[in-house]
Amino acid sequence: MTGFKTEPLTARNNSGHEDLPSQILASPDVALVAAGSFACIRTLYFQAKRTGKLHHFFSCCLSDREYALGRQEKRITDTIRQAAAAKGVKGVIFYASCMEVLTMWDFQGAIESIRDHLPVPVEILYRGPLAKRKREPLEELRQILQRWNLPPGSEALPPSVSSAQPPPPPDFEGILSLLQEWDCDTFLFTAGGCKKCLSCSETQFSYRNCRNSRFDDRFAATGDLSGICQILLSDFPEKRPLYLLSSAVTHAIGLDLEQLACELTQFGKQTIYLPSSGFHTASYGMKQAWLSLGRRFLSGRTKIVRGLIWILGFSRLTCPSERDTECHPVDFLDMGNPFSGTQKNLSQQIKQLERQAYTVEIWRETFLHPEEAVLPERTLVAAPEGLPLAKWMEQKFGIPFYW
Numbered sequence: 001m002t003g004f005k006t007e008p009l010t011a012r013n014n015s016g017h018e019d020l021p022s023q024i025l026a027s028p029d030v031a032l033v034a035a036g037s038f039a040c041i042r043t044l045y046f047q048a049k050r051t052g053k054l055h056h057f058f059s060c061c062l063s064d065r066e067y068a069l070g071r072q073e074k075r076i077t078d079t080i081r082q083a084a085a086a087k088g089v090k091g092v093i094f095y096a097s098c099m100e101v102l103t104m105w106d107f108q109g110a111i112e113s114i115r116d117h118l119p120v121p122v123e124i125l126y127r128g129p130l131a132k133r134k135r136e137p138l139e140e141l142r143q144i145l146q147r148w149n150l151p152p153g154s155e156a157l158p159p160s161v162s163s164a165q166p167p168p169p170p171d172f173e174g175i176l177s178l179l180q181e182w183d184c185d186t187f188l189f190t191a192g193g194c195k196k197c198l199s200c201s202e203t204q205f206s207y208r209n210c211r212n213s214r215f216d217d218r219f220a221a222t223g224d225l226s227g228i229c230q231i232l233l234s235d236f237p238e239k240r241p242l243y244l245l246s247s248a249v250t251h252a253i254g255l256d257l258e259q260l261a262c263e264l265t266q267f268g269k270q271t272i273y274l275p276s277s278g279f280h281t282a283s284y285g286m287k288q289a290w291l292s293l294g295r296r297f298l299s300g301r302t303k304i305v306r307g308l309i310w311i312l313g314f315s316r317l318t319c320p321s322e323r324d325t326e327c328h329p330v331d332f333l334d335m336g337n338p339f340s341g342t343q344k345n346l347s348q349q350i351k352q353l354e355r356q357a358y359t360v361e362i363w364r365e366t367f368l369h370p371e372e373a374v375l376p377e378r379t380l381v382a383a384p385e386g387l388p389l390a391k392w393m394e395q396k397f398g399i400p401f402y403w
Contacts (some may be wrong), residue, residue: 001212002218002219003031003133003216003217003218003219003220004213004214004215004219004228005213005214006211006213006214006231006232006294007189007211007212007267008210008236008304009176009186009188009195009198009210009211009212009215010198010207010366011123013286015360015391020127020137020138020141021044021047021048021051021095022047022050022051022096023093023138024125024141025048025051025053025056025091026051027053027091027145027150028088028329029088029089029090029091029150030056030089030090030091030093030145030150031056031057031058031083031084031086031089031092031093031094032044032048032053032056032057032058032083032092032093033058033059033076033079033080033083033092033094033095034057034058034059034097035060035061035072035075035076035079035094035096035097035099035100035249035276035326036061036062036097036098036099036100036233037060037061037062037097037099037170037194037197037247037248037279038061038167038168038169038171038197038278038279038280038281039172039173039194039195039197039247039248039278040097040193040194040197040248040278041059041060041061041167042168042169042170042192042197042200042205043059043061043196043197043199043200043294044059044119045057045059045166045167045200046200047166047236047305049166050377054164055086055322056089057160057164057200057361057403058080058082058083058086058224059164059167060075060076060077060078060079060081061152061167061281062075062076062278063080063098063221064248064251064252064277064279067099067103069251069296070103072103072105073110073302073336073369075104076094076105076345077110077111077114078096080111080114080118080122081090081117081118084117084118084119084122085119089120090120090148090150090168091119091120091121091122091123091148091150092118092121092122092123092244093122093123093124093125093141093144093196094107094122094123094124094125094176095125095127096124096125096126096127096128096131097128097176097248098128098129098131098191098248098249099149099191099248099252100126100130100384101126101128101130101217101361102130102220102249102252103252106373107171121148123144125137125140125144126140128191128193129191129192129193129214129216129217130191130216130220130249131170131218132216132264133168133216133217133218134217141247141375146199148342149241157251159382160215164382166200166282168282169200169281169317170194170247170276170278170279170280170281170282170285171198171276171277171279171281171282171285171288172188172194172245172246172247172277172278172284173197173198173282173285173288173317174284174315174385175243175245175274175276175285175286175289176188176207176210176245177277177281177282177316177317178209178286178289178314178315178317178385179243179321180207180285180315181273181315181316181317181362181364182216182364183240184209184240184241184242184243185209185210185236185238185240185241185242185243186209186210186211186213186242186243186245187210187211187212187213187232187236187244187245187326188210188211188213188237188240188245188246188247189212189213189216189244189245189246189247189250189255189257190212190213190247190249190250191213191214191215191220191247191249192212192213192214192215193248194247194249194278195231195250196211198344204257209220209236209238210242210358211235211236212361213250215247216339220249220253223253223254223255225255225256225259225260228259228260229263229264229267232257232264233264233267233269234267236269240356241270241271242264242269242270242271242272243271243272243273243274244257244260244261244271244272245273245274246271246273246275246277246278247276247278248277248278248279251276251277251278251279252293256271256359257273260273263274268300269399272296274288274289274292274293275288275292281337282317283384283385286313286315286317286385287384287385287387287389290313290363290385290386290388290389291388291389291392294389294392294393295392297386298375298393299374299396300373301374301375301397302375303373303374303375303377304374304375304376304377304379304397304399305359305374305375306362307357307358307359307377308358308359308361308374308375308377308378309353309359309360309361309376309377309378309379310361310362310363310376310379310380311346311350311360311361311363311376311378311379311380311382311386312363312379312381312382312386312387312389312390312401313381313382313383313384313385313386313387313389313390314362314363314382314383314386315345315383315385317367346382349380353380357388361376362381363386374382375397375399376399377399378399378400378401378402379399379400379401379402380402380403381395381401381403385390386401387401390403
């Protein structure tokens with residue numbers, strides 16, 4: 001397909017332009033302003049942190065609704081004005097995301113509207129998968145700095161300490177982390193840049209049975225899914241369920257991944273789309289994914305196994321180490337109160353429950369299989385992301401949860 005390909009999903013940043021933000025921030029007098037989804041801003045935040053230039057990095061995370069309604073301009077221009085007024089800044093580069101390219105935001109018009117309030121020059125730098133076919137960001141950056149011809153920065157001014165906090169991981173990263181505990185295939189629809197955020201998390205791991213797309217402006221202009229079905233069937237030949245995830249650009253151009261999932265299922269590859277966009281947090285994405293899967297696969301069940309406990313909300317992102325993770329206090333008054341409401345490590349809780357003759361299982365994909373069509377007597381919530389599913393199971397089946 002023109003402008004579209006797939007590749008193995010990794011947490012390593014192999015982009016040819018990965019040093020572009022570092023080159024912008026290498027000048028002691030230039031500030032970098034960025035807007036976009038959580039995934040986009042998170043990547044740039046950690047890049048600025050690694051170079052020790054967070055004090056010259058200014059960002060605003062925008063929602064899909066703001067982009068759809070064309071309401072991003074005020075937030076972006078307010079951030080540009082903040083950067084231009086910062087101590088020691090002599091020039092500002094607005095680092096446009098794929099969403100600015102996609103929505104064709106009028107940067108020049110926006111800058112003209114605040115020109116009188118800008119004490120320093122401001123220019124836009126287009127980059128990313130939707131711009132790289134027609135532009136050379138590194139060369140454009142060189143030309144911008146040459147035009148400005150800024151005098152050398154003052155070494156007497158130490159960098160101020162930034163109190164800015166990193167954006168949270170995006171929804172698709174959270175869902176990816178929970179699916180890594182499952183025996184399944186996963187495909188992330190992305191233009192390519194969004195997946196760089198996977199290299200930012202403190203808890204990094206290799207992604208099993210995962211691939212992602214990479215596409216340019218030609219595919220984004222058409223959104224044509226014809227032919228992708230056969231590509232994915234070839235990429236994922238094993239008899240495992242396939243889960244589809246989306247990121248900012250694919251969400252914005254309206255790719256019908258529900259329909260694609262139906263087509264793949266008709267070809268014999270059980271496929272489910274788990275709603276995601278990169279505009280929500282990992283916590284939100286995992287909550288919605290667990291709840292969606294529970295409603296989909298558990299609704300028709302009636303058999304409750306006495307003594308069986310399911311742990312909900314566990315993933316390598318919410319619980320970085322199964323052995324060392326601590327749970328919230330749990331009140332097991334109806335279960336002989338083995339914990340007395342104190343905070344204990346998850347593996348210790350499991351061991352104590354097993355000594356009480358309970359069977360404890362972490363909720364995984366095996367519980368979705370028809371041959372395992374049972375329900376637990378109780379559920380234990382290991383992280384907030386499991387709460388919506390636990391509450392739904394209590395309402396639907398009368399199964400109590402402990403949190």
